[in-house]
């Protein structure tokens with residue numbers, strides 16, 4: 001080991017790999033519904049898109065799955081919780097929309113109205 | 123997919139390994155593969171989660187859910203339900219969930235973890251101890267980097283002094299002061315030793331740190347070497363800790379490969395290397411002068427102090443020797459500062475302490491609490507109290523050098539000085555809970571028996587004196603004791619304390635004196651009434667048939683292996699001859715009418 005910079009490089013790589021274990025100081029929690037209908041509707045690639053993007057960008061975000069959210073027709077469903085546990089529910093999400101959510105909501109704090117359940121039910 | 127969405131961490135500490143957590147790893151890998159999830163989910167091994175008694179345990183991220191007591195048969199369900207469908211398997215969960223909303227509480231809010239704070243155990247159960255990159259990912263070796271690039275040796279010693287860190291190996295000696303003594307010695311051949319002997323029966327704190335976070339100790343030893351001007355270190359560990367030894371070997375090899383051990387570390391010109399020395403597991407070899415003898419290849423026997431190791435240690439050179447847990451605090455103090463460390467714990471005992479909870483306690487395992495936490499909080503809130511609704515009697519701390527504390531003393535805040543004041547001591551962190559079924563004379567006898575086995579025999583007070591104390595205790599347990607026996611025991615105890623050569627002998631009488639002081643009644647019951655209130659001392663047990671209630675069936679007599687029961691079937695009530703009876707208890711089990719009593 002010749003320098004702190006060299007050590008930092010190893011730390012960055014390890015942090016990416018260990019990102020799912022980060023718990024403290026997270027800005028957002030992304031929860032993807034993964035019950036039978038969610039999986040059938042394509043929730044798995046959505047979940048994995050979030051995991052890859054969040055790790056790549058080193059975002060302080062926890063990505064997890066959950067069971068039935070209760071709106072099977074609107075799957076894949078993604079819930080984004082902020083620090084104060086305020087929830088935004090996105091519906092009918094695919095990989096592209098997932099990337100949008102990472103970019104706009106998770107990185108810039110913008111709620112994407114047209115993907116939310118509120119917008120859909122209007 | 124480069125990044126996994128979920129990681130399953132299987133505890134590979136000694137406790138869970140004995141429970142066959144190794145088989146769980148294979149089973150998880152198999153099931154995950156069969157569900158086609160192997161690109162998304164990763165299975166890793168990690169260190170002790172603290173709930174060893176309930177093991178094997180696993181932890182799932184990012185959900186932060188711990189499953190306890192997982193069997194091979196449960197793996198399929200966890201994979202299909204939780205990992206595939208996102209529905210945690212509640213029956214195996216340690217996490218508690220909200221009664222109303224059903225929301226699963228975070229693991230840090232469970233009764234077991236809520237009052238804990240992990241400093242020395244940080245990383246244990248969170249990282250893979252066999253992967254140095256995971257340690258670095260959690261800021262590992264950054265303290266060393268900071269020390270070598272920005273601090274002078276005296277700066278390092280000053281921050282450790284300011285932190286108020288005291289040795290976790292038992293004595294509580296201020297670590298910074300010890301380092302200062304060694305630093306002040308001239309010469310550049312000095313040594314750094316890590317004491318991982320951990321001979322206290324029931325203790326496994328140090329083992330768990332080495333198994334779960336070995337790099338924390340290595341990093342601290344290099345820092346210590348820089349601080350005092352040493353270039354070589356020894357980790358003295360008992361051969362009975364094979365998993366810890368293996369992890370250490372792996373860790374040392376990885377550190378060498380990255381150049382975190384070796385020459386010119388961080389391009390600072392500082393060299394440091396270390397090696398593992400295996401001990402045969404004698405309790406006395408944990409004593410620092412005996413340990414040094416053992417490293418030098420001599421028999422592990424203590425020598426008198428002074429000279430202290432800081433002045434003349436291994437190979438006659440200035441040496442510091444610290445405990446595993448002491449080292450595990452060092453990097454954190456360097457990174458977070460002395461004030462941070464002082465903000466945890468109490469004025470005279472800053473920081474945290476790891477305890478191995480054992481005996482009559484619901485949650486057997488490893489806990490780490492801030493100093494100043496009360497014994498009651500540890501035993502009842504974290505430990506869950508005595509199982510089977512038994513009455514708590516005492517808690518033993520400090521092992522064979524310590525003593526017992528009673529119910530009335532449970533509100534004592536934990537600290538080095540506080541426990542000494544009550545006639546016990548912190549020790550290395552064994553905490554054995556005793557309930558109404560434990561006999562305190564028998565407990566004292568147990569520790570004395572241990573001491574007699576472990577005494578190295580070099581000095582007379584310990585070699586002969588402890589043997590005599592054991593005999594006196596046995597007399598009391600056997601109902602042969604008199605008030606003179608008790609006086610003799612106390613006089614002998616004080617003499618040994620004053621005259622034994624090393625700490626082993628000097629502290630050996632403590633468990634006896636403490637139990638006599640706290641539980642004099644129990645000693646008197648054995649001596650005067652010839653009765654063991656807890657029903658432990660066999661020779662004092664009496665089996666008696668209630669003559670008036672006996673149905674004269676003779677079943678008991680048929681069971682008795684020594685023919686101690688006589689009577690006439692259908693005619694005469696049966697009777698036990700106490701002279702012949704060997705107190706096996708078979709008759710009591712045999713009697714359908716429950717008219718045989720044990721007194």
Ligand SMILES: Cc1cc2nc3c(=O)[nH]c(=O)nc-3n(C[C@H](O)[C@H](O)[C@H](O)COP(=O)(O)O)c2cc1C
Pocket residue numbers: 288289290291292293294295297317318319320321322405406407408409410411443444445446448449550624625626
């Ligand atoms: C009989 C006896 C056994 C000991 N066993 C240990 C032990 O297993 N581990 C340990 O760290 N210290 C043990 N000690 C204390 C060591 O002598 C020494 O004080 C300690 O390792 C210093 O480290 P510390 O200041 O970091 O606590 C023992 C002392 C005595 C008298």
Ligand code: SF4
Pocket residue numbers: 406423424576577578579580581582584585622623624625626627628
């Ligand atoms: S006190 Fe006991 S262990 Fe210590 S030197 Fe004497 S005989 Fe050996």
Ligand code: SF4
Pocket residue numbers: 665681682683684685686687698702703704705706707708709710
């Ligand atoms: S306790 Fe055992 S030895 Fe004693 S009387 Fe009963 S059966 Fe016989």
Ligand code: SF4
Pocket residue numbers: 667671672673674675676677678679696712713714715716717718
């Ligand atoms: S078994 Fe019970 S009832 Fe029968 S003879 Fe023995 S003590 Fe009496």
Ligand code: FES
Pocket residue numbers: 033035036037038068069070071072073075
């Ligand atoms: S199963 Fe998907 S919302 Fe119910």
Ligand code: FES
Pocket residue numbers: 133134135136137138139169170171172173174175177178179487488
């Ligand atoms: S060894 Fe697995 S929890 Fe302690």
